[in-house]
Amino acid sequence: MGLTSNKVLVVAVLFAVLLFVGTVWWWPRLARGNWRAVSGRIGLLLATQVAVFASVGLCVNQAFGFYASWADLFGRESGQGVVVDHNGTAGAGGGPLQVVDTQQVNVSGGSRPRIGGQIQKVTVVGRTTHIATPAYVYLPPEYFQPQYRARTFPAVTVLTGYPGTAEALIKALHYPQTANRLAKNGKMQPMILVMLRPTVAPPRDTECVDVPGGPQTETFFAKDLPDAVSAHYRVGRKPGSWGVVGDSTGGYCALKLAVHHPGAYAAGAGLSAYYKAPIDPTTGDLFRGDRVLRDSADLRWYLKNRPAPDTSLLVSSSRSGESNYQDTLHFIDLVKSNRRTRISSVILDSGGHNFNTWRREIPATLQWISGRLSDR
Structure with a gap:
């Protein structure tokens, strides 16, 4: 067990x-x-x-969701880290994405993909960064229905916090179940969810930074991951087809990816996010003395000193229980001061930095991001 x-x-x-x-x-x-x-x-x-x-x-x-398995609990989980590809191919079959398992969605009729959709466990190998990481892909019921066989779908990258487990996005935060219910009730369009943790070089917390001489995490999420998923699934290829959502560290990454790469991500939602990459024992030296890289990892500095990106952002916090409340209000005011970047928020009266709070915010977040993505 x-x-x-x-x-x-x-x-x-x-x-x-x-x-x-x-x-x-x-x-x-x-x-x-x-x-x-x-x-x-x-x-x-x-x-x-x-x-x-x-x-x-x-x-x-x-x-x-602190630990996913007994091996993880006792420190025997090796996982997949950074892979250097010496022969020019990605993955055992030569493709950047390999499906390794499937499972049903925990909804009524979930055993039939045309009704419940399907969750596929995959391995993604970045063609440019050579980063390899596991992920889960939720495909909505419409993906399997004959009348939609020629249709493409918008896609959303969903990120955990640090250290996090991708399984927690399914079992604890219920992203597939929530997306299924909202689409069934007509509150959002059917979307593909690509669920994984931002820790692609475990156990290091890279904060979605292209570390000099280290993992090129930002490039992996901005280029390699969308390319790999789009090559394997029917995802819209025009600008505006991709969004990104995350909580805590994943929330910071989501906002940064949308701000730094508006051409890749038309919308980014940070639940309980912070706005500047920390330096601590889990991250190590992320910037190696590169001041430009360090400044760019501070979203407030970036929005003040660089051209405003054409993207949509959503932030969340709680008046009581979240330490980022004041920072979030300042971030909202900063984004509102320019006319090119759009900002929305979910502010609860109370709620801590935990799964229960994020479960309360996820339905509104998925509806918000659905309204900002194109399926073409």
Whole structure:
């Protein structure tokens, strides 16, 4: 059973409850002062506390998606990092995108792609950056319906925070289910979602920067990923066909990609985003003394000192519970001061930096970005 399995959580909770009941039941019999009774009390207390902590930890992990598997939890997850391609081909079959698995969408009728759509697990290899990373692609039901066989669809890159797991976008944030429901109810157009984490060179947090002498993460997301997906799926190829959404670190990346590359991304939504790339132990030296690169990674500096990009931005925060609230208000005012870049916002009365808050913002965000993308 996997780390995020509901069965594991149920077993852990039942074990904790049984140990608690057993401790209450056996405690009078262990009330003596000899070493066996004392050892028994210590053992029962330790076992009960470990079981309770394990149950709470599993529950929190399911809610926030910190670890995707037992190997990830114990540091044995190697994942895919940066791949250097020496023979000029990308991927085992020569293509930049390979489908490795499929799964149904957790909606009514989800076993049939024409009704529920489909989630495909893929591996993407950047032709120019040689970055390889796993991702999940949600294809809407219309993609499989005969009457739409010649139609192209807009696509949205969906990014997690750091470190994040791509699975959390499906299991915790429910992007495919939400997109399916909104399109079915006529509140957004059918769109392809490309879901992955921005950590394409794990465990390093590259903040979607083209690191000098390191991973060219920004180029991967601005060029390689859209090219690979468009070559494999029926995605609109004209400007305006792509958008990008993310939360936390992914939110910063989404805004930066839309600001730096408006020709690639017509709209970018940053949920609980920040506006300047940090430097800390997880990032290392991102800029290697390159002042231009450092300044460009500060979105406020960029919008003040560079020509305003022709793109649409959405930011979110909460009046209570989010540390980025004041920064978000200042960012909105900054963008409003130019006439070329458009800005929208979702501001909640309260909400923390967590999945529950983002689940409340995602439906409005998908509707917003749908209205700004073209399917041609």
